[in-house]
Amino acid sequence: MSVEASREKFQxxxxxxxxxxxxxxxxxxxxxxxxxxxxxxxxxxxxARAIDDSVSRAxxxxxxxxxxxxxxxxxxxxxxxxxxxxxxxxxxxxxAQVVCVDCDKIFEISAPFMEWYGSTVSxxxxxxPVSQRLQVSxxxxxxxxxxxxPNRARK
Amino acid sequence: MSVEASREKFQxxxxxxxxxxxxxxxxxxxxxxxxxxxxxxxxxxxxARAIDDSVSRAxxxxxxxxxxxxxxxxxxxxxxxxxxxxxxxxxxxxxAQVVCVDCDKIFEISAPFMEWYGSTVSxxxxxxPVSQRLQVSxxxxxxxxxxxxPNRARK
DNA sequence: CTGCCTGCAAACTCTTTGCACGAAT
DNA sequence: ATTCGTGCAAAGAGTTTGCAGGCAG
Numbered sequence: 001m002s003v004e005a006s007r008e009k010f011q012x013x014x015x016x017x018x019x020x021x022x023x024x025x026x027x028x029x030x031x032x033x034x035x036x037x038x039x040x041x042x043x044x045x046x047x048a049r050a051i052d053d054s055v056s057r058a059x060x061x062x063x064x065x066x067x068x069x070x071x072x073x074x075x076x077x078x079x080x081x082x083x084x085x086x087x088x089x090x091x092x093x094x095x096a097q098v099v100c101v102d103c104d105k106i107f108e109i110s111a112p113f114m115e116w117y118g119s120t121v122s123x124x125x126x127x128x129p130v131s132q133r134l135q136v137s138x139x140x141x142x143x144x145x146x147x148x149x150p151n152r153a154r155k
Numbered sequence: 156m157s158v159e160a161s162r163e164k165f166q167x168x169x170x171x172x173x174x175x176x177x178x179x180x181x182x183x184x185x186x187x188x189x190x191x192x193x194x195x196x197x198x199x200x201x202x203a204r205a206i207d208d209s210v211s212r213a214x215x216x217x218x219x220x221x222x223x224x225x226x227x228x229x230x231x232x233x234x235x236x237x238x239x240x241x242x243x244x245x246x247x248x249x250x251a252q253v254v255c256v257d258c259d260k261i262f263e264i265s266a267p268f269m270e271w272y273g274s275t276v277s278x279x280x281x282x283x284p285v286s287q288r289l290q291v292s293x294x295x296x297x298x299x300x301x302x303x304x305p306n307r308a309r310k
Numbered sequence: 311c312t313g314c315c316t317g318c319a320a321a322c323t324c325t326t327t328g329c330a331c332g333a334a335t
Numbered sequence: 336a337t338t339c340g341t342g343c344a345a346a347g348a349g350t351t352t353g354c355a356g357g358c359a360g
Contacts, residue, residue, distance in 0.1 A: 137287065
């Protein structure tokens, strides 16, 4: 889905839910969809402010759940304190993450079997699966060669 | 592995690392291994204090990483703010979690294929896998029937 | 106009840390 | 005797929330 189509979907979602289309929400959308890598709430705040400097941290935190619920963003929690977000692209919803143990860089890969696995395993327990996540911690090439990652500065 | 054997392993691990075997650490061990379900740091504090009332929150938080590193406990982060812990039993280390969306109850299941998957996927990216986690969110039976779980009180 | 949205700052939750005392080796 | 471990309380990080004013519908 193109950015334009997603933007329309966002506005439609807001309207459907009786939520208002504000400049701040649109600025946050634009900032989020300009990112090609995963980003944090704080990083999103910086980028959104570059578009509309009236955007506050509170509005970022209030808007992220809306964008997640409407499946425009995917929330990724790698257990490192803060959450990461990424626009839902053409990869679909069945993705696994490979996370570098040193720099926390997140690689996403399609993992279509996850859904099958969720169903299989849940039904054994008599539960109905809702979603699943698979994360692999790994050492990236640079880390193995030099003992640290180039983009470790992120931490 | 029996509780007694694990207790010895814990003491051996402490000695090897030049760490001291204190009453507090043993009380925390005993409290942790008396639990049959997943527990939080706060719950562990309560149980450990029932054994040795001098145990403090700080010591709980300092001891949990030691027990995790020594593979006596498994740390489970389901992205709900606090972390859960459970003694590593006979299930082995390749386990997936099924988490109820309502009460956050955690079911563990053996998932031997996870390791294979981690290797496959990581090597495609040129990374060396370290560990993997697979979590499935699901609705438990009670939730589907009554709209809420009996043990929801946990939250 | 009405009521949702907003920014601000304070509050919150979970976890970590500095310090001086206390206990294990 | 050393030196590490401990409890206490304060600090820290990320996120949430109450409030009074502002803007969308």
